[in-house]
Amino acid sequence: MKSCRTITLLSTAFAVAFFCLPAENALAHSRSDGGSHAGLDIPEISHGEMAVISDYRGRIIDLASRAVDTNEPFRRILNYAEIQYSYCLWGRMPGSVSDELSPFNECAHAYLAATKAVLLSMREMPREAVAADEIISAVDADMVRRSLALITCRFSGEAFNTADVVKPRWNKVPFHLASMASLTGLAALFALVAFALGRCLRPKAQSSE
Numbered sequence: 098m099k100s101c102r103t104i105t106l107l108s109t110a111f112a113v114a115f116f117c118l119p120a121e122n123a124l125a126h127s128r129s130d131g132g133s134h135a136g137l138d139i140p141e142i143s144h145g146e147m148a149v150i151s152d153y154r155g156r157i158i159d160l161a162s163r164a165v166d167t168n169e170p171f172r173r174i175l176n177y178a179e180i181q182y183s184y185c186l187w188g189r190m191p192g193s194v195s196d197e198l199s200p201f202n203e204c205a206h207a208y209l210a211a212t213k214a215v216l217l218s219m220r221e222m223p224r225e226a227v228a229a230d231e232i233i234s235a236v237d238a239d240m241v242r243r244s245l246a247l248i249t250c251r252f253s254g255e256a257f258n259t260a261d262v263v264k265p266r267w268n269k270v271p272f273h274l275a276s277m278a279s280l281t282g283l284a285a286l287f288a289l290v291a292f293a294l295g296r297c298l299r300p301k302a303q304s305s306e
Contacts, residue, residue: 136260142210145245166222177259181208191275197250200269207263
């Protein structure tokens with residue numbers, strides 16, 4: 098019975114983390130402390146830039162979350178970057194950043210464009226400027242080293258707006274092998290957990306009759 102309880106707890110925690118967190122993040126970050134509710138424009142990001150900004154996203158968001166000299170536009174773009182990241186399944190879908198045919202590529206463009214905008218904004222903040230410049234220099238060096246500056250894709254010229262959440266193109270998932278395989282594997286994992294729980298609970302049900 099102890100193993101059954103362990104399976105139950107693990108499966109429940111996994112389900113909550115995978116399915117509920119995007120919605121909770123969206124609700125948490127969409128709450129405003131006041132001010133304008135009009136959308137803010139976010140400049141586009143190239144396909145080449147995405148690959149590098151994705152590698153530095155953790156450092157950028159960590160620095161931004163600790164920033165002191167912020168204003169409303171900065172906070173709203175940071176919130177948008179985090180909302181988009183959760184809607185895009187935290188960038189965990191294979192090919193979401195690198196493959197322009199991925200159903201998750203456009204939403205990846207959105208959260209990485211917002212992340213880039215957040216980084217560039219921090220150059221103007223007295224306390225964060227030095228750290229932001231260090232990240233920008235590292236990004237520029239990686240762009241040159243990996244020859245990514247001129248690489249574009251069909252979403253490279255697309256600008257975004259904080260009023261418009263870009264969701265994955267779920268209807269395209271069946272036609273994208275990597276995405277389909279990943280989601281099918283996840284569904285199989287849940288089916289296996291459900292089967293294991295059924296086997297654990299069956300003896301208890303029989304003994305209570």
